[in-house]
Each structure stands twice: as C-alpha cells, then as structure tokens.
Amino acid sequence: MIEKKYSIYKFYANWDQDDFENNCTGYSIMYKENPSAERLENELKEFKLRILSKHNGVIFKNAEYEFVEEESWCLGWFNHYTFNEFENDLEIEDNFRDYVNRKETSNLKNGHQRNDMNMSLDLKEHPYYCLMGAEDYYRWKICRCEDCTKLGKITIDH
Numbered sequence: 001m002i003e004k005k006y007s008i009y010k011f012y013a014n015w016d017q018d019d020f021e022n023n024c025t026g027y028s029i030m031y032k033e034n035p036s037a038e039r040l041e042n043e044l045k046e047f048k049l050r051i052l053s054k055h056n057g058v059i060f061k062n063a064e065y066e067f068v069e070e071e072s073w074c075l076g077w078f079n080h081y082t083f084n085e086f087e088n089d090l091e092i093e094d095n096f097r098d099y100v101n102r103k104e105t106s107n108l109k110n111g112h113q114r115n116d117m118n119m120s121l122d123l124k125e126h127p128y129y130c131l132m133g134a135e136d137y138y139r140w141k142i143c144r145c146e147d148c149t150k151l152g153k154i155t156i157d158h
C-alpha cells in the first residue's frame with residue numbers, strides 16, 4: 001500500500017490578558033488538499049476569535065501559522081488522526097506503526113531517547129517529535145465516534 005501524506009500546518013498564538021501574561025496555545029491541522037492562503041487566513045481568524053471569546057483583555061503578541069511537514073498522521077491531544085483511505089483496521093495499524101517507527105528513528109538520530117526529549121540539546125538543530133504516548137502500542141484505540149466518520153477521518157487515541 002502506498003503511504004499517503006498530507007500537508008500539516010501549525011497555528012499558534014502568544015498573548016497577554018487581564019489576569020495573566022504570556023499565555024499561549026497552538027495546534028496542528030492536516031489538510032486533505034493543499035489549503036489556499038485564504039483558507040489558512042480564515043482558520044487563523046477563527047483561532048484568534050476563539051481566544052478572544054475565552055479570555056478578557058487579550059492583546060496578541062503574535063498569532064501565526066506555518067507549514068510543518070507532509071506526513072501520514074497528524075498529532076492531536078493524545079491522539080493522531082488522518083484521512084480514512086484504508087481497507088481495514090489492520091491497514092490502519094500497519095500504517096500508524098510505520099509512522100511511529102519513522103518518528104522514533106528520527107528522534108533517536110537527533111540524540112533523544114525513545115520516549116523522552118534530551119533537554120541538553122538545541123532543539124533547532126536536534127528537533128524532537130513529541131508522539132504523546134503513541135510509542136506504547138498497547139494504548140492504541142481506533143476511535144469510532146460519529147465526528148470521525150462524518151469527517152472521513154481515522155483517529156487513534158493513545
């Protein structure tokens with residue numbers, strides 16, 4: 001089976017608010033088709049609106065997006081997702097295993113441990129890819145929720 005890869009973009013923001021300084025958040029999105037600049041700008045606008053609706057007196061220091069990589073899976077909050085182009089669960093798990101192995105190998109090559117970032121390294125030169133526990137195969141659970149089905153996504157919780 002050919003490994004399908006999709007564009008992943010990261011959105012992140014840094015701001016001061018009434019009761020707190022230097023707050024920040026961010027997330028990654030995987031796009032099935034390469035997103036237009038307009039689509040990315042819209043996402044950024046909505047991202048900022050969500051922050052404004054949750055906190056008082058927000059003054060943005062930055063709010064940006066950037067292209068991360070072409071990959072087969074995208075990291076969420078203790079899960080990974082991709083688009084469902086698979087025949088069965090076995091294909092899903094094989095594909096995810098390849099991805100996890102690839103990221104682990106790259107972490108090791110960059111001087112990190114299997115499950116742990118080496119804090120003494122300069123992360124610009126030795127990037128660490130956080131897998132949020134996906135290293136532990138026994139934790140994997142394919143999500144069967146309505147949202148995933150509706151959006152044509154496969155999510156593996158871990």
Ligand SMILES: [Zn+2]
Binds near residue numbers: 143
């Ligand atoms: Zn789901």
